[in-house]
Amino acid sequence: MDLTPFPFLSLPWQLRRQIYFFAHLVRECPVAITAPANVIVRHDAPRRTEKEGWGWCCQYQQRKQLGRHNIAYETRECRCPEIPKQLLLLSKALHAEVEALLYGENKFIIRAHRAEDLDLFEKLSVRALSQLRYLLVRLNSWPCYRGHSRASFKHGVCLECRAPVSASDAELGADNAESEAIIEQWSRACSRLSSHVIPGRLSVEFICDVMDKATAERVLGPLGTLPRLNECTIRLGRNQDAALRSLARSAAIRLTEDLCPPSSAAVSSFFPFQSLPPELRLRVLGFTNLGPNGSFRPEWSDIAVKNGRFEQAICSSLAVERECCLSCSFTRLDCCCPLRSASYSLACRCRDLPLELLLVNRQTRTDAAMVLYSTNTFTFTGPFLDSLRMLQSLRPDTLRRFRRICFQLETRQTVRWKDLADTWGLLVAFIGKFFDISRLSLIIKADSNDYEECTDPTYNEPMLRNLYTGYRTLVLGVKAQLPNLLDFHLMLGAFYSLEPVWEKHVMGSGYDSTNGNQFSKEAHSTDRWPNLPKDLTEAPHWHQEL
Structure with a gap:
């Protein structure tokens, strides 16, 4: 060897x-x-x-x-x-x-x-x-x-x-x-x-x-x-x-920056953005963080309004606590997100809305507002009265720019709907009066824990009846106050088979939310979770046609 x-x-x-x-x-x-x-x-x-x-x-x-x-x-x-x-x-x-x-x-x-x-x-x-x-x-x-x-x-x-x-x-x-x-x-x-x-x-x-x-x-x-x-x-x-x-x-x-400083001519000249055609200006602004195509993580595309206040962070539809995006630092540990600290990071993928564009001049303000309100989904959580007051604080022309809004309901709201029905009616009536309904898509998401909460041993059938009544009254309010909606997507926390039934009641018998008129629903809850027990997915025995 x-x-x-x-x-x-x-x-x-x-x-x-x-x-x-x-x-x-x-x-x-x-x-x-x-x-x-x-x-x-x-x-x-x-x-x-x-x-x-x-x-x-x-x-x-x-x-x-x-x-x-x-x-x-x-x-x-x-x-x-x-x-x-x-x-x-x-x-x-x-x-x-x-x-x-x-x-x-x-x-x-x-x-x-x-x-x-x-x-x-x-x-x-x-x-x-x-x-x-x-x-x-x-x-x-x-x-x-x-x-x-x-x-x-x-x-x-x-x-x-x-x-x-x-x-x-x-x-x-x-x-x-x-x-x-x-x-x-x-x-x-x-x-x-x-x-x-x-x-x-x-x-x-x-x-x-x-x-x-x-x-x-x-x-x-x-x-x-x-x-x-x-x-x-x-x-x-x-x-x-x-x-x-x-x-x-x-x-x-x-x-x-480059080792060679820019010339004085380059510093004094700016790209004539204002002279671009309107459709091109809106297209460009749509690729900033004002629009849904920005550099942030896709799961943070919704803009959350929690308790009547904008959450300008990495918010999902639930407006969760701000956490590091894990992209701001190559260690994926030492947080440098500008929304959480006094920092600067080009790699950060939090959604930091460039609201400074609203202060440049009148034309840029109009363009930026159009992109912000017409291309994003605004998800409202918390008391209906807080959401109503927040919308009332906006200008009428701003309200007509909204194209897609979502209401994320909590179990304590749906099971106690009798106490909140009047406030919901005021909120929906306000939307019907000031929003451009023919171009508006409405999404309603109930808490996925609704059924579990209502079938807890401390509850009984009356609590499930309250839940059903809340869902039913909510849909009736939308039907009465918001005719001619562009799209309507309903995601319930129980009685999943009623989702397409009530969507058709609001939009018409030929409507299919999984195709939609402009925005399609990913899937009905019965399709997403096909193996759930029937008492969770099927309509209750006291169900009445609307």
Whole structure:
């Protein structure tokens, strides 16, 4: 047997590269090159087993594939194999190749809890700094020192790893010795980075929550010395702050613009958008976040009106609590969503409505309002009286621009319909009077928990009768007050077989909502859930034809 070592470096580069990948030298999830603070974490829930799937996988992979956070109760953010650092020690030739691939292909995270944590910039070689492509620097981590953004402040713990909120880092501010030390060390780190980073190669995400604008300007000063970056995301505050957000935006744009400044002629000239034909202007505005074709996630296409107030966030029809879109940062962990913090991120996929367009001039205001109200679905939740007051506050010409509205009903509304019937009648009458009914599509969604609530052991048949009466009265009100609707889609929480029956009662015997006149219903509830029990899907024995 020949025991002569195989000359690895004589292999073709593409083959060696694949071997490095199989050896986990390059991995998809980010690599943390600073250890988190030494904090004891209490586990209040058992860990998942490998049979349960996601419990033992990399949390980054889970967030990327599922598109949402998961309460994992894990102290380790990543369970991927460790980087084989031993490859750097084999030979000089191999060291150079491995170092270039390691720092050029991976994404790195630096969480500095103290000024000393930034010393590692001095320890990285010149070759490593020049090869860097993705780098996140976070000078303070809150509410979780590991970077998680979801916490229960009532119980004082992170919702994902159960780390105590008290162990997280404080905001940087003036007249603070620790803040001064961090800013000073950050300045030295940026000086070393700027000397060796290749212009246009590095993408930087910088997070530093500050107390005031003056401190923000001080931490952005060193960052501004870096050469032109490929991408730049900056967060300066834990809550929305117009001044800090403007600072973050200006700094990020300045760091990513071309090395050659634009000429004075280019600066003084603007595209004559106002001179475009009206249909083209509306088409262009429809691809901003004003319309349903923006860059946000498709499931957030509805604009929610909760308790009579617009929810200008990543809202679905239920106007849920604002959560990170998981796209604003390459770590899919350190939230930089401008709707949640004082930040700037081009990669964010939250729906941030550009309402500033309504303030440009009269023509742009008219065009933007037309796109906003005529191309979106507005989903109303909460008391009918709040929704009515909100609509009454709008101008008559604005009301006539609405094309698609949805009412998301709660169980407490449908089972107690007798108390709300008058308010619903006023709301529907207002819509019939001021909306352009012939161009309006109406969607009514009942709570999917209606049946379960009404069949609870504490209830009996009278409660189901109340539910049925609520549905029936609701449909009769629509029929009486809103003739000639363009489309009508009904989604009940029980008695699913009545959906097409009552839709035809409102629209006519030949109407089929799954085809629709302009907007089609995805499917009737009986088709979406064909295996449900008959007492849930069929009409009750006391049903009467309308």
